[in-house]
Amino acid sequence: MVTRVGIVVDRVRSDERLLFETVEKLGGELVVIDSKTHKFSLTKPNDIEADIVIMRCVGTLKGLYITFVLENQGLEVINPYLIAENCFDKVKTSVLLAKNGLPTPKTVVGFDVKSAFQIAEEMGYPVIFKPVIGSWARMVAKVNDPQAAKTLLEHLSLLGNAFHKIYYIQEYIPKPDRDIRSIVIGDEVIPIYRVIQTESEWRTNTALGGRAEPCPLTPEIEELSLKAAEAVGGGVLGVDLIENGDQLMVLEINHSTEFKNVQKVTGVNIAGKIIQYAINKVRK
Numbered sequence: 001m002v003t004r005v006g007i008v009v010d011r012v013r014s015d016e017r018l019l020f021e022t023v024e025k026l027g028g029e030l031v032v033i034d035s036k037t038h039k040f041s042l043t044k045p046n047d048i049e050a051d052i053v054i055m056r057c058v059g060t061l062k063g064l065y066i067t068f069v070l071e072n073q074g075l076e077v078i079n080p081y082l083i084a085e086n087c088f089d090k091v092k093t094s095v096l097l098a099k100n101g102l103p104t105p106k107t108v109v110g111f112d113v114k115s116a117f118q119i120a121e122e123m124g125y126p127v128i129f130k131p132v133i134g135s136w137a138r139m140v141a142k143v144n145d146p147q148a149a150k151t152l153l154e155h156l157s158l159l160g161n162a163f164h165k166i167y168y169i170q171e172y173i174p175k176p177d178r179d180i181r182s183i184v185i186g187d188e189v190i191p192i193y194r195v196i197q198t199e200s201e202w203r204t205n206t207a208l209g210g211r212a213e214p215c216p217l218t219p220e221i222e223e224l225s226l227k228a229a230e231a232v233g234g235g236v237l238g239v240d241l242i243e244n245g246d247q248l249m250v251l252e253i254n255h256s257t258e259f260k261n262v263q264k265v266t267g268v269n270i271a272g273k274i275i276q277y278a279i280n281k282v283r284k
Contacts, residue, residue: 006050046073
């Protein structure tokens with residue numbers, strides 16, 4: 001039986017091209033669903049002819065809504081709505097990591113400018129301000145002193161997006177010039193290092209110029225990556241780990257992770273593993 005694998009996109013990047021190319025190589029049938037042109041009816045039966053769907057929208061909220069609609073019309077989606085919801089909101093992710101006893105930086109959330117400033121003062125500078133929703137380290141700020149905190153909070157309070165008025169503040173971990181991105185696919189873990197390339201940049205994201213390098217899969221990396229994935233529901237995820245001295249900590253979890261750099265650096269066919277994971281779910 002040929003498995004029809006639907007892939008929902010709003011932009012076709014290198015990652016999506018790799019997935020497209022892999023479906024037929026593994027004996028599946030590719031069904032591309034362009035979220036910019038497809039009309040998702042909320043009152044009529046689903047009209048997508050696929051056995052399973054992989055959500056690859058860059059737009060987080062767009063992908064979340066489409067996942068909810070398709071699931072409730074009977075389609076299985078990777079990753080499911082509940083898992084995506086647990087990951088896309090950093091507040092929910094942090095709560096679940098702490099609830100499951102996983103090591104993660106001290107994090108406090110405030111809902112008012114005054115309380116947010118007090119949180120930063122009590123936590124001690126530098127502190128990290130992050131938007132509760134976002135990727136590629138956009139709007140993530142390292143705040144070094146009270147004046148910088150006041151200025152940032154003033155700017156955030158004037159932004160129109162309500163999410164920017166939820167102040168997610170995290171302790172600064174003096175990591176080495178790298179962090180670890182683990183791709184988790186079911187019960188398999190494939191890690192890389194993301195290494196800072198410039199003295200003026202403290203963030204490791206490859207979108208900001210960080211370089212992907214090989215990282216050995218140690219028992220600690222494997223165990224922590226799998227436990228972090230399990231805390232949000234499992235599936236196909238990108239788990240970000242940070243080295244705090246001799247301890248590994250979990251920073252974030254991405255439910256629609258980019259993987260091209262991991263595939264390039266490790267030589268592991270990540271796209272093939274994702275498609276096979278989807279096909280296996282249909283054939284169970």
